Amino acid sequence: MQGLLRVVSSTVLVACCHVFSPADAEDQVSFSRDVLPILSTRCFACHGPDAAQRQAELRLDLETDAKLEHSSGVPVVPKDPDGSTMLSRINSEDSEEVMPPPETGQTVTVEERKILREWIAQGAVWGKHWAFEAPVRPEVPRNGTVALDLLVKKKLADHGLQLSPQADAWQRVRRLSLDLTGLPPTPEQAEQFANNPGTEQWNALIDALLERPEFGEHWARMWMDLARYADTKGYEKDRGRTMWPWRDWLVQQLNQDRPLNELTRELLAGDLLPAATVDQRLATAFHRNTMSNDEGGTDNEEFRTLAVKDRVDSTLQIWMGLTAGCARCHSHKYDPLTQEEYYGLYAIFNQTADADRPDDAPLLSIPGDERRLRIEELEQSIGTLKSRLEHLRNQLESNENDHWTAFVPQRMEAQGHAKMETGQAGVITVSGPSPERNDYLLESAPAPGSITALRIQALIPDGQKNAGVGRNPGDPNFVLSELLIEIIPAEGSPRSVAVQRAKADFSQRNWPVQAAFDGDLKTGWAVSPQMRQPHAAVFVLQQPLTISEGDMLRLQLQQRYGNSLTMRCFRISVTAESAEVAERDLFAPGVREAAAELAQLENQLKQLRSAIPRVPVMEELARERNRETRLHVRGNFLDPGEPVMAGFPEAFPIVSTVAAGGPGRLDVADWLMADSNPLTARVWANRIWARLMGQGIVTTEEDFGTMGATPSHPELLDLLAVEHRDNGWSLRQLLRMICRSEVYQQSSIVTAEHRLQDPENRLLARAGRFRLSAEAVRDQLLAVSGLLSLHQGGPPVMPPQPAGLWRSTYNSEKWVNAEGDNRYRRSLYTYLKRTTPYPALTTFDAGSGEFCMIRRIRTNTPLQALVMLNDQTAVEAAGALAERMLAQPQEHRLIWGMRQALIRPVSAEQTEPLQMLLDDVMQEFEAAPESAAELLRNARAEVAENQPAAELAAMVVVAGAILNQDEFLTRH
């Protein structure tokens, strides 16, 4: 009894899943429409592409095999149902014989048996799954729009239905604007069209909207879903990742209407294009959106292979509508993709340099035009400043300070026959032979008086800009190992003078100026890497030295490092000023200021450079570093099977020529976009259609395989596919073709007949009516309230969200509610953290960016209403709209507000309930001013001059009601 019930049950299911079942079509059984679904669900698990599960070496997915003699007979004998063993096995009463075997839990229903029998009787004409045959343009007029309308009308007529009348002009403008740009029009734009709603004007409106910069932003969001875009890396730690330059690139490409085939090449393999530009390399960040795991103790190879698999799966799903993921572990049971073939594609994607490293390498620096300009400016200023500084440092006479006196030696000695000469202003130049080590001995009788400090300036001779301060041209550094100072009194014996402290303008790391008087000849003062600019050091004496008439001062500059690291040009001065004054003046006046300015600019440059976004991109490993690809047994990366060659699935062969070294990512792009690929054009046309109609011609946008839904309008789908491909894969062209159609422009009103005959609107007797996407809901709130910032691009922003949602266990990343412009940017710029996505968006079904999201399933829960009632953005939008309403003449306020939100003419009568609400609530607020103030504070609404707060507060409540209407949230 139960068995019988089950049979009936399945019949009903089959009748329903094929909206247009064979019963209502012509008598001819169609293999792909009628037979294949039965074979694939009932038989392929054991007699299909998966060799591991195959029974009796029989494949019913291959015509040749099914019509071949097997041990138990020929499964399918054309025109001879009774001689076909497939049928006799299915019909068998013997539990050992019957197919499918009872233990599979599968049964072929009575209805299905009839179909199979009829099909064999008609000759068992074979074919492929409909989606695996190349699309052919149906025989319809050349004009795509006309053809589209014709095909829809034909199907409607078959069911005794017709298109709905054209929707009114206002509604059409709102629909078109939301569909193409994700933003509503202004009432003025709609009114302008409504005043002159001709076909020409409609077409011009389409073109104008397609040219809006907001067009690219809106359609980029669809791509971002597909690309699993996010601003963090995912998994447990979920640290930040710089992906936004890719998002900006994407918006730009869409606004330039880049053809899909070119985009595909760049997204998958931009780095491999000849002389790849920065933009083309940036494009490949597309597949670096895969998650990576920074958690300690995880196996990087595990997450690298997961990322590569994700790239294979996402690529097949986005372009070809194939669910390949199951072939990671075993051959696909329903579609022609074996596990080996899966890993053949995997092998192609397996050769990129990224490896789940914490730094996400390889990274591409994207300075951006503005930043690049600022860097260049800064570099120029730094150059100018540097030469000015050098000039200042070398400027000896004119800027010489009064309190320093040049120490002009009366006796000079250098070792190794080096020659020393005194020049202008006490500058001493060393020339001639240059021994490895050298001690300079200098003696002079200073003017009588006091000496508190002594200064050494290492200089660069004029006119030798590229030279350094040392004598070794290969390493023009010096090392002052020890400075010895002696006083030789006119009477008495020489004694040495101790240095108390010293200060240099610059010291080499580990070679401080203090080492020049530490008594250790192995240490000293040196100036690398700044040896190509002048330097100076001041040595403050332990005790001020009193010089009497005839006292001699003897200095020894011991330079014992070797390698001729000795000074080539220097000057020594002495002073009687205090230590503080002495130390201030290492160089001439102006140098200190200039040096400080230089340091500041250099710091700016450094910061600017470190702020350059560095985006993860694809980079191919060098041939010799290529990884060997082996099949992962049961999908387990630790259980490698046979080696696998890079290649394409047999069912979808590549027709273009592949380089000698085997196929690469560029070949994947060409393979996907080839005219011979039966799926790509259909999948994309269906995807775009679904965005405009609310659902695809194939409702399972993610699955065009044998388990996917059958198309409601196969010919229409093929028309769209072929047009899209032949129009050079232009998104704008496809949108133009659809939006110009009668089908698109018809009314969305549901009649009783619709509800009865076609509740799901599969036949398109009316326009789609659906709740706006998460982003459009928020963007529209901002737009109609006047808060929206149209600023494009840049790092993600953090509009207000409920406090405390971000848990930053691992790093200092914080959610700080943005102020100003960034509070009101379009939603695609909202920071998307994979583990904590923006709740107001996810509540309306936006994704988390963890995996490729082919379509969003629209849900409807009280939580959405909570967002609309209480989200900070919604409340501020009500506040801003209320302010704008109050700025209107009193009698127009409510009408203006309604028109602003709903984009339709509003009569005074329609605002009556709002007026009642306004009056009631205002009275209340008058009695409770603190309550009004609280609401206004929350809504950030500001009371204008001479305006009662109660009035504005009441208007905020009214505006909130306007913005919560279903009509506002719905595209219709």
Next chain:
Amino acid sequence: MAVWERLVSVLEEDCRDNRLSVSAPFSRRTLLAGLGGGAGSVGMLSALRAENAGHFPGTAKRVIHLFMNGGPFQGDFFDPKPGLTKYAGQRPPSANLRTERKTGGLMPSPFRYRRHGESGLPVSELLPQTAKCIDEICVVRSTWTDNPNHGPALLLMNNGTILPTRPSMGSWVSYGLGTENANLPGYVVLCPGKPVRFSILWTSAFLPGSHQGTYINHSSLSPDKLVPFLRNRDSERERQALQVNLIRRMNERHLQRSGPDTRLEGRLQAMETAFRMQFTATDAFDLSQETRQTRDAYGEGHFANGCLLARRLSERGVRFIQLYYGNGQPWDTHNNHHQASRDLSRAIDQPVAALLTDLRQRGLLDETLVLWGGEFGRTPTSENGSGRDHNHHGFTTWMAGGGIQGGMSWGETDEFGFQALHNRVHVHDLHATILHLLGMDHERLTYRYAGRDFRLTDVAGNVIREILQS
């Protein structure tokens, strides 16, 4: 007071309004729902509780579905199979059943069984706490489903069909019985993450949109984070009531202008539920209101928290509560099964026992049906040496409370626990029984859509009367 007077007049108007014109199914319970749905009626409505609107008096008023997503192995818990040890490593003909992937010889469950309670039913050492409640539980050992793949099996268990998109069981129950508490969604789905197939598992499909499950990720516990937008910016609730009421009236007008639409109707209800949730959800989701003793009884971890939330929600009259064990499909143990099963059991044992005990102590168990199980079971044969594959031929689910006879087992699997043999219970039978306990005839709980009457059990399903309390 002006506002209040207005509210009353609006309410009266609503009663006069011919809301039946909106759509027939929507308005089947309209008068009650219309009153209950009137947003202005916050204060008045607590008195108006929905009566059980089923076909006959049911024993259960609500359901808590503990969903072990991924599929637990039946032989590890309530269905001892000594045959496994005897034939370990072998693959006798009766164990030669086909599942999703290739499996090898029989792999015994290493967990020891002991008899428990007055009933003396065997429970394995993996569930020492749950074992103490065995006299409340009816173990259905002979459950079976149609397909060994996760997607179809999840859909069958949740939506009664392997094809998307049909209304989920929770939606049917909510549709059939209405809500017990207008201040909370009638159907709540808890999961610390996202189960495979996600929202399609709690969709209302063509049923009115208000019966869709409200999904709440309970990985964070503070009520603000569970339901992030509860805080109203206007402190005066009557004022907002007026606003919400007005919105509803405008929405209805829009609906009448544009033609029937279940989704729009659903939003209409959602707005009002949302409005009320502002005042009740914080309380319902706030586990900090529980005593230390209760918190300790449930233990720690997301599943313990989920069980406790489920009890709080059922106390407040939420009709259908689904608690998914975890993100993805944690019970899908294709590798290293024994250890995984041990860990997973540890995470559920104490919370499940605490939930049953707690419901019993509060007098709620008799009217609350607790259902435990996965989308299918696992193979007694080994996959890859240490794992177990999906098994749709036979597996264990159990039920407790709500009129179920405790301390009994129903049905039998073969000597290895592979296939249900005696008193087989198909998922449709399970659904029929659940609806029956709730006072609904699964053959009469229908919805006309696209020219045909739909049911949760399609054209199958038999109530298992033997496991009901007489």
